Amino acid sequence: MKPSTSVFFTSITLTQTPSPPSSPTSSFKGGNNYFFSTSTTTHWDKSHFTPADPLTIKDINQQTVQANYAVRGKIPIIADELRDLITKNPVSHGLPFNKIINANIGNPQQLDQKPLTWYRQVLSILQYPSIINQVNFPQDVKDRAIKLLNNIGSIGAYSHSQGAPLIRESISNFITKRDNGHLSDPHNIFLTSGASAAVSYLLQILSSDQNSGFLIPIPQYPLYTATIALNNSIPVGYYLDEANNWTTNPKEIRNLLTSSENSHIKFKALVIINPGNPTGSILSKQDIVELIDIAAEYGIVLIADEVYQENVFEGQFISVKQVLSELLITNHDQYKNVQLASLHSTSKGVSGECGQRGGYMELVGFQNEVKDILFKLASINLCSVVTGQALMELMINPPREGDESYPLYQAETTAIHKDLKERSNVLYKAFVQMEDITCNKPMGAMYLFPRLNFSEVDYHLLHSRAKQSKLSIDDIYCIELLENTGICCIPGNGFGQVPDTYHLRTTFLPPGHEWINSWTQFHEKFIKKYKSVPQ
Amino acid sequence: MKPSTSVFFTSITLTQTPSPPSSPTSSFKGGNNYFFSTSTTTHWDKSHFTPADPLTIKDINQQTVQANYAVRGKIPIIADELRDLITKNPVSHGLPFNKIINANIGNPQQLDQKPLTWYRQVLSILQYPSIINQVNFPQDVKDRAIKLLNNIGSIGAYSHSQGAPLIRESISNFITKRDNGHLSDPHNIFLTSGASAAVSYLLQILSSDQNSGFLIPIPQYPLYTATIALNNSIPVGYYLDEANNWTTNPKEIRNLLTSSENSHIKFKALVIINPGNPTGSILSKQDIVELIDIAAEYGIVLIADEVYQENVFEGQFISVKQVLSELLITNHDQYKNVQLASLHSTSKGVSGECGQRGGYMELVGFQNEVKDILFKLASINLCSVVTGQALMELMINPPREGDESYPLYQAETTAIHKDLKERSNVLYKAFVQMEDITCNKPMGAMYLFPRLNFSEVDYHLLHSRAKQSKLSIDDIYCIELLENTGICCIPGNGFGQVPDTYHLRTTFLPPGHEWINSWTQFHEKFIKKYKSVPQ
Structure with missing residues (x-):
């Protein structure tokens, strides 16, 4: 890493310290290393000081004030209050439901998904290796735990800032296998605390000033707009095509770039969320090829958020890395400068280990000097949680046919895949039968994003209520849904939508049909309450 | 949380989207919600595009380029390279040592400290609850694990953004007990990924613009200067008094504040690291009282980094919270506006569980609207790792007399305390015997910060070498120490020191005497090499 030339301390000069800082051996490099004098003594009497006011929201960083994160925003906060009310008054809470259903966030194990036995057996040994002789775990579980312990040492020690070398190597092998043999380099892998930390690092280094622009899909996962806001940069949304099953239109992105050539925006990255x-x-x-072409031509970083790559019901997931690797073989000069950051996580897939905070990013095509800065940011945070790193290893390097753990692993993962597909289907079918709701059938991930077709003509009472309350139509729907059923989902405006359209995002993870039935009943009442009598 | 008025997307207008966004039900609030037109089609032929250059260090966020973090900076990077060399060539590496001794970072379990049995037994059950009937753990271990599982649910689920409510309550009880019965409120506790994440949140919200100033001790832990640099704010150092066992001089801090009244600096916080x-x-x-007075009078936040509160060999640790609580009783009006953030961690103390990333901060006196912003930042990161949260509970609520685990817990913690004190003492004694080194006896924490008294008169060869190489005296000492012994420690300039003084920071954690002997031998040779013949 290059030595920095940062000014270590303020250079506001009042009086120089006795030792002049001009010596080349001064320990503060690159700045005017002056300190305020300490030679005078201020007289003060503490009984006489006037206490100052505390900081208000106006005194703090306005980027942090302005950032929005709907997934844990106002609707989930109301849900938490209702949950507290139920907990404190289990009998007399006065609500028409007895529990909150958190469909606002993809948090499988908060609902009823069981963790995979393979993961948890190995992790329990890593926490307390002495149990290895007391427990009747399969031999491959014990072998993997011993291998990790021998290599990493105690999980209570900080690892290498980028993550344990053995695990980075394992991830590279996984990527190579996933991508039809196209190689991955362990030096390009950074273990992160979930994929969120990777997004945070990337957007932070790429936000060079307030003109830095980030192309993001609309609708998007609001981590992106929140992090862009925190970095005082500019989110530029490209619409996904709802009429065409939410496909990405690379031409629209090109148009955005072309049209803004004379604007002040300096585009830094193009975010893709796939699935x-x-x-x-x-x-x-074909769309991925065109997105890579854009990155190559404009010199902007591709951020491929691929955390749902395991959650595929229809069609096939192809990684951006694989497509880029193929293009590099056929036309190396055109693509050699493409900078790609691919993200993955242990929180989704069939793992659903959100609370364990495992994740990684793979960097391709970045200059070493830029990677060094990412390494420094990772170092300032010391390391991602080491059990989360180990979990990533277990996820991408699972038991193989012939291993003692394999049959159970296979049975559990197959059941979860089947279950997720079924739940998605049941909820999808419920939505398409609801009046004035349309919904695309999901091909992957963990959510549905149905559209509420509540036009001003048909729903003038709803629209006038929205005007009065300064809420959006989708806000009102989600609040009433929560207050009537306990179901917590998120208005589409937290994700972005074409103006004058209204959606909501819900996970399909909650178990059973009961919650879906209560949603259907709520919806009928909502329509009855707000829809004008047909002409 | 208040609804934000942030501009969701860029307001650079090119063409409005077909649906005008002027409707009050628009989902994008508070901004001009225009999108670039997608109605025109750009003609392009991908075979003809010219690939753009990749980003260089000049194109990225210069704050991230300028931030320094010496603890994992240039010397540890050289150490990593030497370790790789030894690993790849165990016999023929050609170095005068066979292993790297990482004295650069307080990472006890990387060296030889064993994790506490109590922690790891409970955590192994949390990872895989089914083992509870297979293992011969003490009953209180099983009871605690069951209590946590019943309350938190699976550790694989996201917790509340602030941390699991049960654990926050437990931390409040710990603080109340530690602080002589002065109450703590669980709503003021935020679980964080180590204390580093708390520093990051606090400095981020307090950095309102580039004139935001932070008072930090010199020498400091470089996380502070690194995070201040990342937030483009101003570090203002107050010197600790080396001649007086590194005490803090509150008058110096007052002088800094008084002298800068007409400067552009807006002071936001005063950082205290104690121990x-x-x-x-x-x-x-008495010093804490005076520091609180300063915070009260100037309306600046007190950040009390108390992560080493368990690591005390001499004297007594008193928390800032306790002193503030006492002042609030005797003189409520003077102190009611004091804003205090106290940090703690599972990485230090006798726990040393660095890799598990447990930590918390307690906020006192902050306005609710400001706490809401911290809550939002925590929400954007979803939650701190749940096993780290559980570990915090186990640390601050350990077995009590009469519990089955108690004797072993007591024996293990007593042994670690004794061991750390001894190691500190042995290394301290070695330093005071070295020629031209002086060292204060540490009262707590995990480090020594000896001074290298290498004056230009006595060490002109060293000084001229420093001038030629543009390195500092302490850089040269640490590099030669590493290259000759494998001991990795950090030059004082990474922490800050009075100009023309030279120090180094080393942990005293590495086991045994051998490394200390090799340091002593190295030092003698270094003196011989560089010191001029006495006149």
Whole structure:
């Protein structure tokens, strides 16, 4: 890493310290290393000081004030209050339901998904290796735990800032296998605390000033707009095509870039979420090629958020890395400068280990000096949680046929895949039968993003209520849904939608049919309450 | 949380989208919700595009380029390269040592400290609850695990953004007990990924613009200067008094504040590290009172980094919270506006569970609207790792007398305390015997910060070498130490020091005497090499 030339301390000069800082051996490099004098003594009497006011929201960083994160925003906060009310008054809470159904966030194990036995057996040994002789775990579980312990040492020690070398190597092998043999380099892998930390690092280094622009899909996962806001940069949305199963239109992105050539925006990255959150769509290979072409031509970083790559019901997931690797073989000079960051996580897929905070990013085509800066950011955070790193290893390097754990692993993962597909289907079918709701069938991920077709003509009472309350139509729907059924989902405006359209995002993870039935009943009442009598 | 008025997307207008966004039900609030037109089609032929150059270090966020973090900076990077060399050529590496001794970072379990049995037994059950009937763990271990599982649910689910409510309550009880019965409110506790994440949140919200100033001790833990640099704010150092066992001089801080009244700096926070890192000093109650007075009078936030509160060999640790609580009783009006953030961690103390990333911060006196913003930042990161949260509970609510686990817990923690004190003492004694080194005896924490008294008169060869190489005296010492012994420690300039003084920071954690002997031998040779013949 290059030595920095940052000014270590303020250079506001009042009085120089006795030792002049001009010596080349001064320990503060690159700045005027002056300190305020300490030679005078201020007289003060503490009984006489006037206490200052505390900081208000106006005194703090306005980017942090302005950032929005709907997934845990106002609707989930109301849901938390209702949950507290129920907990404190289990009998006399006065609500028409007895529990909150958190469909606002993809948090499988908060609902009823069981963790995979393979993961948890190995992790329990990593926490307390002495149990290895007390427990009747399969031999491959014990072998893997011993291998990890021998290599990493105690999971209570900080690892290498980028993550344990053995695990980075394992991830590279996984990527190579997934991508039809196209190689991956362990030096390009960074273990992160979930994929969120990777997004945070990437957007932070790419936000060079307030003109930095990020192309993001609309609808998007609001981590992107929140992080862009925190970095005081500019989100530029490209619409996904709802009429066409939420596909991405590379031409629209090109138009955005072309049209803004004379604007102040300096585009830094193009974000792709594939499979889509909240849309559930899956990118075709041809679209990926065109997105890579854009990155190559404009010199902007491709951020491929591929955390749902295991959650595919229809069609096929192809990684951006694989497509880029193929293009590099056929036309190396055109693509050699493409900078790609691909993200993955242990929170989704069939793992659903959200609370364990495992994740990684793979960087391709970045200059070493830029990777060094990412390494420094990772170092300032010391390391991602080491059990989360180990979990990533277990996820991408699972038991193989012939291993003692394999049959159970296979049975559990197959059941989860089947279950997720079924749940998605049941909820999808319920939506398409609801009056004035349309919904694309999801191909992957964990969400549905149905559209509420509540036009001003048909729903003038609803629209006038929205005007009065300064809420959006989708806000009102989600609040009433929550207050009547306990179901917590998120208005589409938290994700972005074409103006004057209204959607909501819900996971399909909650078990059973009861909650879907209560949603259907709520919807009928909502329509009855707000829809004008047909002309 | 208040609805934000942020501009969701860029307001650079080119063409409005077909549906005008002027409707009050528009989902994008508070901004001009225009999108670039997608109605025109750009003609392009991909075979003809000219590939753009990749981003260089000049194109990215310069704050991330300028931030320094010496603890994992250039010397540890050289150490990593030497370790790789040894691993690849165990016999023929050609170095005068066979292993790297990482004294650069307080990472106890990387060296030889064993994790506490109590922690790891409970955590192994949390990972895989089914083992509870297979293992011969003490009953209180099983009871605690069951209590946590019943309350938190699976550790694989996201928790509440602030941390699991049960654990926050437990932390409040710990603080109340530690602080002589002065109450703590669970709503003021935020679980964080180590204390580093808390520092990051606090400095981020307090950095309102580039004039935001942070008072930090010199020497400091470089996380502070790194995070201040990332937020483009101003570090203002107050010197600790080396001649007086590194005590804090509140008058110096007052002088800095008074002298800068007409400067552009807006002071936001005063950072206290107690017990001191890297100094090992402990603040007296009187000094804490005076620091609180400063915070009260100037309306600046007190950030009390108290992660080493368990690591005390001499004197007594008193928390800033306790002193503030006492002042609030005797003189409520003077102190009611004081804003205090106290940090703690599972990485230090006798736990040393760095890789598990447990930590918390307690906020006192903050306005609710400001706490809401911290809550939002925590929400954007979803939650801190849940096993780290559980570990915090186990640390601050350990077995009690009469519990089956208690004797072993007591034996293990007593042994670690004794061991750390001894190691600190052995290394301290070695330093004071070295020629031209002086060292204060540490009262707490995990480090020594000896001074290298290498004056230009006595060490002109060293000084001229420093001038030629543009390195500092302490850089040269640490590099030669590493290259000759494999011991990796950090030059004082990474922490800050009075100009023309030279120090280094080393942990005293590595086991045994051998490494200390090799350091002593190296030092003698270094003196011989560089010191001029006495006149």
